[in-house]
Amino acid sequence: MTAIAPERPVRTPPPGTPAPPRRRPWTLSKAAVNGALLLATAYTLLPLGWLLTAAAKNTGDLLGGVALSPSRWHLGENLHQLATTGDGIYFRWYLNSLLYAGFGALLCALLCVAAGYAFHVYAFPGKEKLFGLVLVGVLVPTTALALPMYLLASKLHLVNTFWAVFLPSLVNPFGVYLARVFCAGYLPGEVLEAARMDGAGELRTFRSIGLPMVMPGFVTVFLFQFTAIWNNFFLPLVMLSDNRLFPVSLGLYSWNSQTRAFPEYYPLVVTGSLLAVLPLVVAFTVLQRHWKAGLTAGSVK
Structure with a gap:
């Protein structure tokens, strides 16, 4: 027979003895997290800060690395040169970019939401293969x-x-995928069925019920596509040779390629780059409420 070992007595600490501290799970400290966020913010904002200061310098101060001071503030002169160089060709490029990005992103977002709505609502042969x-x-x-x-x-x-x-800016496969995800999260089937029972056709159901309910997704796709078209460079470089059709990105590149022969283009490129940032800032600021709602879709059940 095997011997059974006696049980060890459980030692209880005397009354008044403080309990041993529990080991906390390993986590990053607040200082480390805040420091990482501060570095990320500085990495994002420092180029914009340099652009703000450099846009107020003339050619000599830019090339000489002279610090900005009130006596060396040349932003007004740079804007005047930007408006007069090439008979104001820069603002034609600016208008071209607004047309490409504004109307292109608007129509692309509408097409993407319509396609995502169709993939979510309707059943047809080869649906998943097509998706x-x-x-x-x-x-x-x-x-x-x-x-x-x-x-x-x-x-x-x-x-x-x-x-x-x-025309190529109207196609965005990722926007279709994103729109289908939004439709799955924002469109209850009961609401669509109730609209059909009330006599609404499919087009009216989409226009009056589906599109307003997935408006956060529409705005999200619009912002993504607006940014992509506004920053697009390679496609206009391949397609266009007439500088009157250039977007602002390609126009600034053409000026920047001439800066070695004509250094006076340096302030024009920097000032033009500063103005080119403004539509993106305005778009995200005005539409941020819908954009935030779109990014958090489906996070709370």
Whole structure:
């Protein structure tokens, strides 16, 4: 027979003895987290701060690295030169970018929401396979499509026209995927069924019920596409040769490529870059309420 070991007595601490401190799970301290956030904020804002100060310098101060002071404030002169150089070609580029990005993002967001609505609401043969093709389109980089799109535009005689840049901006596979996710989270089937029972057609149901309910998704897709089109550079570089059709990104690049021969273009490029940031800041500031609601969709059940 095996011997059974006696149980060890449990030692209880005497009354009044403080309990041993519990080991807290390992976490980052507040100072480390705040420090990392501060570094990330500085990394984001320092280039903008440099742009604000550099836009008020003339060519000599920019190339000489002279610190900005009230006596060396040349922002007004830079803006005047920006408005008069090339008969005001910069503001034509600015208007082109607003047309490309504004109307392009608006129509793209509408098409994406309509496609996402269709994928979510309707059942049709090959639905998931077709949606899989959309997801494959997300994986293809836009630069890889520039040459095929150029060849296609050449066949259609659209090269060096407004449509050569505008039409490709209406396609956004990621926007379709995002719109379907929003529709799944914001559109109860009972509401759509009630609208149909009341006699509303499919188009009216989408216009009056579906689109208003997924407006945060619409705004989110709009902002993403607006930023992408506004910063687009490679497609206009391939498609356009007439500088009157350039967006502001390509126009500033053409000026920057001439700065070695003409140093006076340096303040124009910097000041123009500062003005080019303003539409993005305004768009995100005005639409941030809808954008935040869109990003937090589905986070609370």
